[in-house]
Amino acid sequence: MTPFSSxxxxxxxxxxVLDLTRxxxxxxxxxxxxxxxxEVIKIEQPGKGDPLRDWRIKGFSxxxxxxxxxxxxxxxxxxxxxxxxxxxxxxETADVLIENFxxxxxxxxxxxxxxxxxRNAGIVVVRISGWGQDGPYRLRPGFGTLxxxxxxxxxxxxxxxxxxxxxxxxxxxxxxxxxxSFAVMTALRHRDQTGRGQVIDLPLLDPMYSVLGPSAAVxxxxxxxxxxxxxxxxxxxxxxxxxxxxxxxISMSASxxxxxxxxYTALGVPEMLTDPRFxxxxxxxxxxxxxxxxxxxxxxxxxxxEGMAFxxxxxxxxxxxxxxxxxxxxxxxxARQIVVEVPDKEMGSVPMHAVVPRLSESPGAIRRPAPELGxxxxxxxxxxxxxxxxxxxxxxxxxx
Numbered sequence: 001m002t003p004f005s006s007x008x009x010x011x012x013x014x015x016x017v018l019d020l021t022r023x024x025x026x027x028x029x030x031x032x033x034x035x036x037x038x039e040v041i042k043i044e045q046p047g048k049g050d051p052l053r054d055w056r057i058k059g060f061s062x063x064x065x066x067x068x069x070x071x072x073x074x075x076x077x078x079x080x081x082x083x084x085x086x087x088x089x090x091x092e093t094a095d096v097l098i099e100n101f102x103x104x105x106x107x108x109x110x111x112x113x114x115x116x117x118x119r120n121a122g123i124v125v126v127r128i129s130g131w132g133q134d135g136p137y138r139l140r141p142g143f144g145t146l147x148x149x150x151x152x153x154x155x156x157x158x159x160x161x162x163x164x165x166x167x168x169x170x171x172x173x174x175x176x177x178x179x180x181s182f183a184v185m186t187a188l189r190h191r192d193q194t195g196r197g198q199v200i201d202l203p204l205l206d207p208m209y210s211v212l213g214p215s216a217a218v219x220x221x222x223x224x225x226x227x228x229x230x231x232x233x234x235x236x237x238x239x240x241x242x243x244x245x246x247x248x249x250i251s252m253s254a255s256x257x258x259x260x261x262x263x264y265t266a267l268g269v270p271e272m273l274t275d276p277r278f279x280x281x282x283x284x285x286x287x288x289x290x291x292x293x294x295x296x297x298x299x300x301x302x303x304x305x306e307g308m309a310f311x312x313x314x315x316x317x318x319x320x321x322x323x324x325x326x327x328x329x330x331x332x333x334x335a336r337q338i339v340v341e342v343p344d345k346e347m348g349s350v351p352m353h354a355v356v357p358r359l360s361e362s363p364g365a366i367r368r369p370a371p372e373l374g375x376x377x378x379x380x381x382x383x384x385x386x387x388x389x390x391x392x393x394x395x396x397x398x399x400x
Contacts, residue, residue: 028177
């Protein structure tokens with residue numbers, strides 16, 4: 001088990017982030033900042049908290065334990081006038097505020113960017129939504145699933161003779177969170193140079209589309225929609241997953257010509273290199289079944305270990321397909337501590353990804369577990385001058 005590095009110095013120490021978001025995208029964004037030392041304060045509804053807490057497995061909020069780490073929790077009723085004023089007091093000393101309400105809601109609540117920037121001219125306001133702060137879809141519900149459909153991802157994913165396939169994870173939210181953390185640091189760099197904060201319009205749709213390759217450019221050239229190709233690629237080959245003799249799978253991508261040369265030679269079919277059907281990536285994509293035939297025949301008659309030993313000996317780009325139980329036991333994963341196990345009051349310990357990426361001179365750290373609802377309310381309100389008696393009254397009236 002890896003203990004919390006509670007005293008570790010981190011590069012974003014002193015940065016204060018108010019996170020009003022719920023569920024995945026905002027938590028992914030603020031996690032990146034928290035892992036590198038920012039004081040991320042989750043502003044949560046009293047008695048309820050972030051709905052991510054309710055994503056439970058066998059009664060445990062494992063999503064919250066992972067994506068709420070390194071953060072603090074302050075409960076605040078933002079519908080009450082006193083709660084609103086307390087948030088504005090927190091804004092005065094914050095560097096960043098993140099929200100993911102439907103566009104226009106922040107203004108209705110009395111926290112529009114003009115109000116926030118008047119209170120703190122240097123604050124960076126991140127506005128996460130499904131479709132953006134303007135445009136005809138701005139007021140539509142903005143779940144990642146919808147964006148994964150509209151962006152073109154689902155249409156590209158899966159097999160030609162079956163339905164489009166959505167990802168089995170919150171992909172659009174995760175990608176958006178990562179984009180958002182970069183945007184925040186860029187805006188803070190601007191703030192440090194000019195003294196001025198700004199607003200970041202961060203929809204899920206734009207980042208999701210951006211990672212799908214040059215699809216619009218390809219369509220302009222071809223005026224064709226490529227069919228879904230399963231695990232194959234429409235630009236290079238051979239690329240696929242292949243079943244082994246012992247019921248496992250090997251993934252392979254021989255997208256460079258030097259690798260194709262090495263692969264077909266090792267498999268004993270060097271004549272394929274001069275066959276016009278297999279000479280280029282485009283040729284191999286057009287004749288994918290035939291290009292894969294010797295690979296499939298070899299892998300299907302060998303166990304995973306036998307196949308991987310052969311490919312490693314011949315320096316061929318192949319790897320086993322893992323499920324999580326296999327991943328966490330892999331010697332490379334263990335040696336690099338890609339997964340760390342930290343103490344947890346409910347589970348004893350909880351495994352999670354280590355801080356990503358790894359910086360040589362200014363690394364991040366896992367300094368504290370995900371907070372209990374309202375765990376830091378007294379501390380954080382005390383910092384802005386709210387004494388214990390006032391806090392007790394606010395609590396009685398369910399404002400905190």
